[in-house]
Amino acid sequence: MWMGGFTAEKTKMNREIRVRFAPSPTGALHIGGVRTALYNYLFARKTGGKFLLRIEDTDQTRFVPGAEEYIKESLDWLGISPDESPWNPGDCGPYRQSERKPMYMQYAMDLIEKGHAYYAFDTAEELEAMRERLTAARVVSPQYNSITRTQMKNSLTLPEDEVKARLASGEPYVIRIKIPRKEEVRLNDLIRGWVMVHSSTLDDKVLMKSDGMPTYHLANIVDDHLMKITHVIRGEEWLPSAPLHVLLYKYFGWEETMPQFAHLPLLLKPDGNGKLSKRDADKHGFPVFPMDWTDPNSGEKAMGFREQGYLPEAFLNFLAFLGWNPGDHREIFSLEELIEAFSIERIGKSGTKFDINKAKWYNEQYLRAKSDEELGAYLMADLEKEGMQITPEKAGQIVHIMKERATFPADLWKEGKFMLIAPTEFDEAIASKKWNLEAITVLKTYTEKMSAFEGDLTPETAKSILEEAAETNGIKLGKVMQAVRLAVTGVGAGPDLMAVFSIIGKEELIKRITFAIEALPEQG
RNA sequence: GGUCGAUUCGUCUAGGGGUUAGGACGCAUCCCUUUCACGGAUGAAACACGGGUUCGAUUCCCGUAUCGACUACCA
Numbered sequence: 001m002w003m004g005g006f007t008a009e010k011t012k013m014n015r016e017i018r019v020r021f022a023p024s025p026t027g028a029l030h031i032g033g034v035r036t037a038l039y040n041y042l043f044a045r046k047t048g049g050k051f052l053l054r055i056e057d058t059d060q061t062r063f064v065p066g067a068e069e070y071i072k073e074s075l076d077w078l079g080i081s082p083d084e085s086p087w088n089p090g091d092c093g094p095y096r097q098s099e100r101k102p103m104y105m106q107y108a109m110d111l112i113e114k115g116h117a118y119y120a121f122d123t124a125e126e127l128e129a130m131r132e133r134l135t136a137a138r139v140v141s142p143q144y145n146s147i148t149r150t151q152m153k154n155s156l157t158l159p160e161d162e163v164k165a166r167l168a169s170g171e172p173y174v175i176r177i178k179i180p181r182k183e184e185v186r187l188n189d190l191i192r193g194w195v196m197v198h199s200s201t202l203d204d205k206v207l208m209k210s211d212g213m214p215t216y217h218l219a220n221i222v223d224d225h226l227m228k229i230t231h232v233i234r235g236e237e238w239l240p241s242a243p244l245h246v247l248l249y250k251y252f253g254w255e256e257t258m259p260q261f262a263h264l265p266l267l268l269k270p271d272g273n274g275k276l277s278k279r280d281a282d283k284h285g286f287p288v289f290p291m292d293w294t295d296p297n298s299g300e301k302a303m304g305f306r307e308q309g310y311l312p313e314a315f316l317n318f319l320a321f322l323g324w325n326p327g328d329h330r331e332i333f334s335l336e337e338l339i340e341a342f343s344i345e346r347i348g349k350s351g352t353k354f355d356i357n358k359a360k361w362y363n364e365q366y367l368r369a370k371s372d373e374e375l376g377a378y379l380m381a382d383l384e385k386e387g388m389q390i391t392p393e394k395a396g397q398i399v400h401i402m403k404e405r406a407t408f409p410a411d412l413w414k415e416g417k418f419m420l421i422a423p424t425e426f427d428e429a430i431a432s433k434k435w436n437l438e439a440i441t442v443l444k445t446y447t448e449k450m451s452a453f454e455g456d457l458t459p460e461t462a463k464s465i466l467e468e469a470a471e472t473n474g475i476k477l478g479k480v481m482q483a484v485r486l487a488v489t490g491v492g493a494g495p496d497l498m499a500v501f502s503i504i505g506k507e508e509l510i511k512r513i514t515f516a517i518e519a520l521p522e523q524g
Numbered sequence: 525g526g527u528c529g530a531u532u533c534g535u536c537u538a539g540g541g542g543u544u545a546g547g548a549c550g551c552a553u554c555c556c557u558u559u560c561a562c563g564g565a566u567g568a569a570a571c572a573c574g575g576g577u578u579c580g581a582u583u584c585c586c587g588u589a590u591c592g593a594c595u596a597c598c599a
Binding site: 022024059120143176197209213238239243268274328348351355358405406480482493495 | 525526527528529530531535538539546547548549550557559561562590591592593594595596597598599
């Protein structure tokens with residue numbers, strides 16, 4: 001007896017840590033779900049445990065084809081693939097609840113035998129009538145509970161013979177949990193501390209549906225137990241039903257191995273209030289899903305972070321900091337560093353508003369850290385789509401001067417195309433201010449000197465020739481620089497001009513300048 | 525309505541009985557520079573309110589307000 005508590009603790013502590021991510025395949029995986037998966041993954045890696053994925057598809061009416069593949073691909077893209085899953089099963093399969101269907105009824109029956117659950121035969125209409133009656137009587141929360149169940153059609157009110165007859169006749173029924181009238185239910189949440197709820201505020205939730213499938217409540221307890229889950233890390237929206245789950249563990253006699261709970265703060269809209277939704281994405285023009293998604297039923301499209309040009313490591317870093325921080329001032333974390341620094345204790349309690357600016361900033365940081373070779377490959381791929389080709393060397397040179405000003409890989413081409421395609425139009429505001437006789441004179445001299453130049457056009461040689469051209473005409477280089485840029489690029493802003501010249505090359509440079517002088521009328 | 529939860533700059537947050545309340549994003553100014561960007565520097569910007577407890581509260585307690593989640597044979 002005196003050792004009881006000790007052994008229980010010991011048993012608990014010696015168990016291998018196992019956590020799970022349990023999404024429903026009802027559509028694209030929401031960013032909040034991705035964060036939940038990430039925290040589960042980090043916790044498992046940090047503790048040397050296992051990260052499993054279980055598909056919660058007990059609602060067959062909400063099944064969406066492709067959703068499961070979407071979940072898998074999203075996690076793979078981010079590099080946080082589960083150790084055990086439907087497509088990579090371990091010893092606790094199956095990993096789809098629909099495939100576990102035969103397992104649940106015996107547990108529901110166990111509860112009935114113990115007197116913690118009962119059959120109910122009420123139709124949807126009868127339930128609706130009950131709610132209306134209660135609402136009319138100004139009952140604060142109309143629900144199927146210890147009081148109202150005495151007036152409903154269930155195995156608690158019906159004679160035993162009739163219950164048997166109804167069951168035998170194949171009449172549809174559900175199995176409900178019998179919530180005790182007076183009991184304090186408490187749980188120690190890893191993030192929120194002690195949460196206490198009185199059982200009188202709970203209702204007799206359905207455990208087995210009339211289609212023979214369990215509800216989430218039954219299935220998640222049975223499966224977590226069978227899959228030896230030690231920690232349930234999930235969204236805050238589950239907090240209100242957590243006491244029900246605690247009660248179920250107790251009634252099954254599984255208290256000793258009941259997982260610890262950690263309810264994550266919600267991801268909120270960037271403006272106003274409320275949970276982040278697809279509507280916000282459409283409204284603000286940023287994604288809330290990891291990847292593009294087209295709903296197979298409605299045809300509705302949603303954009304993804306991946307297709308928008310977010311790098312997986314940047315997205316991951318951003319996501320990790322939505323509700324968690326390492327406690328110091330570091331901001332940039334690789335997946336390995338996140339694992340090293342992660343702890344549930346440092347997850348915040350309050351909801352987190354979604355700020356796409358921060359996501360962009362992270363992307364810029366990671367983009368700049370990439371090598372010219374890697375980014376050059378991006379650029380070459382983009383160019384190929386346009387039917388153009390350049391050497392890896394040239395691609396490397398271009399991205400080298402472009403990456404400081406890009407947010408997404410696609411910007412490399414979008415913002416840098418002027419280096420491969422000559423301008424046909426010129427920024428009028430710059431032209432009217434800077435395109436004058438002095439500039440034209442210098443540019444003419446420059447093309448002459450450039451034609452005569454034999455050798456490597458490096459940023460340095462390009463510059464010294466330009467300086468000579470200005471000096472020859474007794475003009476200060478700074479005065480005409482903007483015009484020179486305009487002539488070659490068509491615009492007034494961009495990366496270091498001499499580096500651009502070196503990339504463009506001598507022949508093209510002369511062509512562009514000559515064209516500009518012909519095309520642009522001299523201003524005052 | 526009920527139950528549960530949350531509340532530090534605009535946003536993400538650190539901190540915690542005595543601090544000039546720290547950092548990051550964004551914003552502004554300046555520097556660098558041939559422009560823009562990068563980078564650097566500087567600046568504006570916060571403890572929801574009211575009561576306690578205390579020598580002292582942003583920090584602890586209690587209320588209030590606000591916001592949110594949940595309240596299905598959905599998860």
